[in-house]
Amino acid sequence: MTNDNMLTKKPILSPDRCFSPEPVQRRLAHQFFDSISALPLVCPHGHVDPALLANPAARFGSPTELFIIPDHYILRMLYSRGLSLQALGIATHDGLPAETDHRKIWQLFAEHFYLFQGTPSGLWLKDELTNVFGVDEPLNSRNAGRIYDYLEGLLALSEFSPRALFKRFNIEVLCTTDAASDNLENQRSLHEEGFTQIRPTFRPDAVVNLDAPGWRENLTKLESSVGREISTYATFIQALEERRAIFKKMGATATDQGAATPYTTRLSEHEAEAIFARALNGKLNPGDVEQFNGHIFMEMARMSVEDGLVMQMHCGVMRNHNSALFERFGSDKGGDIPLKIEWTQNLHPLLSAYGNDGRFRLIIFGMDESTYSREMAPLAGHYPTVLLGPPWWFHDSVNGMERYFNQVMETAGIYNTAGFNDDTRAFVSIPARHNVWRRVACNWLAGLVTRGLVDEEEGYDMTRALAYDLAKSAYKLD
Structure with missing residues (x-):
């Protein structure tokens, strides 16, 4: 690296990454990838903070603030090998001191960078450092300081602002994930400037999951957003409907809801009202949370039939499994663990009610891979309203994508899937995540061609669909 921020060494990423060593399949994979590599990125579901883009003067901060502190993938790996979150700059709720020297945190990260070898995080990080920032050597303890200085210099430049990188990444549409009570001021200001390709997504979890941390405070925020007290279940549902309408006016095409399980049930109005009253009084009974969640899934489906918003369900994770860590540091610190x-x-209750209704669209995501071929693919391969979301979270990886393709496509076909979404809050990782998906998809399709299961022309069509078309169609972004 030179002082003028111009790097000359050969990039460290293999051009054959994610591709088969078998020469015919590899050649086809390269051809397929070349045919779609310039397509814009469609990002229909993610967690990028819209404030990053709403403020023209916004910057990412230090390299440590960009790569380490907000990334729960990074934190969980380092924590698993004995590093404390405080040493990584994460403050505790009880006020104990955390490391504030970002250069020192970066050095610690670099000394343990080897931990990410062979992981999706390692692949993304190498891609980001190489292709976004031009770093030409593997990060380690010896060069950590030089790379930190180099990145710090780039991050101060306007060419590396969030807005500049948004354009450079060739993002056609980016959907954020926003609380039901969010005023959407960031999206509104962006739209006034012409950034209408940044759209909100309605996420009601903080108020519909009755055991969510700070549920009563979250409900107060919802009351503020609708301008009135929410004292009954009926007024609660009306508030959700009103907020969905506001989101839709701001360009939203989808909702998103997460729960431990995809349990659905239809409660009577009396039953739902009674549970909501108990929640307001802080006296929930055993089973109330699951029953209410199951009922709200049904209500969200009904609302989607009426307003046309695509419904997403993310299920199969026990949040904050490490209770002690959650109590000290809060959520999104890497302590979430998959469930069966x-x-x-x-x-069945939800699809019995809405699964054949052409106005409804449901995209399902799950962490239990044993359900891919047994349940998820058959459901999507039958119901005209159901699509499969891409491999999620721990399975957003080369091996996870290969398992997904091999287990779901024979039954569901690719056109009953929703393509790819990056599902990330790490903005600069977006191109890397899409790149991995596109490469793995191209390699898988090249394998089908070499085995005579599809012809080469079909392979090109399927490549484009998986890289671009399916996501636009699934989320009604055409």
Whole structure:
């Protein structure tokens, strides 16, 4: 690296990454990838903070603030090998001191960078450092200071502002994930400037999950957003409907809801009202949370039929499994662990009510891979309203994508899937995540061609669909 920020060494990423060593398949994979590599990125579901883009003067901060502190993938790996979150700059709720020297945190990260070898995080990080910032050597303890200085210099430049990188990344549309009570001021200001390709997504979890941390405070925020008290279940549902309408006016095409399981059930108005009253009084009964969640899934489906918003369900994770860590540091610190779940019976009430209604669209995501071929693919391969979301979270990886393709495509076909979404809050990782998906998809399709299962022309069509078309169609972004 030179002082003028111009790097000359050969990039460290293999051009054959994610591709088969078998020469015919590899050649086809390269051809397929070349045919779609310049397509814009469609990002229909993610967690990028819209404030990053709403403020023209916004910057990412230090390299440590960009790569380490907000990334729960990074934190969980380092924590698993004995590093404290405080040493990584994460403050505790009880006020104990955390490291504030970002250069020192970066050095610690670099000394343990080897931990990410062979992981999706390692692949993304190498891609980001190489292709976004031009770093030409593997990060380690010896060069950590030089690379930190180099990155710090780039991050101060306007060419590396969030807005500049948004354009450079060739992002056609980016959907954020926003609380039901969010005023959407960031999206509104962006739209006034012409950035209408940044759209909100309605995420009601903080108020519909009755055991969510700070549920009563979250409900107060929802009351503020609708301008009135929410004292009954009926007024609660009306508030959600009103907020969905506001989101839709701001360009939203989808909702998103997360729960431990995809359990659905229809409660009577009296039953729902009674549970909501108990929640307001802080006296929930055992089973109330699951029953209410199951009922709200049904209500969200009904609302989607009426307003046309695509419904997403993310299920199969126990949040904050490490209770002690959650109590000290809060959520999104890497302590979430997958659960075994069931889809067929749990979704039966919802799909019996809405699964054949052409106005409804449901995209399902699950962490239990054992359900891919047994339940998820058959559901999507039958119901005209159901699509499969891409491999999620721990399975957003080369091996996870290959398992997904091999387990779901024979039954569901690619056109009953929703393409790819990056599902990230790490903005600069977006191109890397899409790049991995596109490469793995091209390699998988090249394998089908070499085995005579599809012809080469079909392979090109399927490549484009998986890289671009399916996501636009699934989320009604055409």
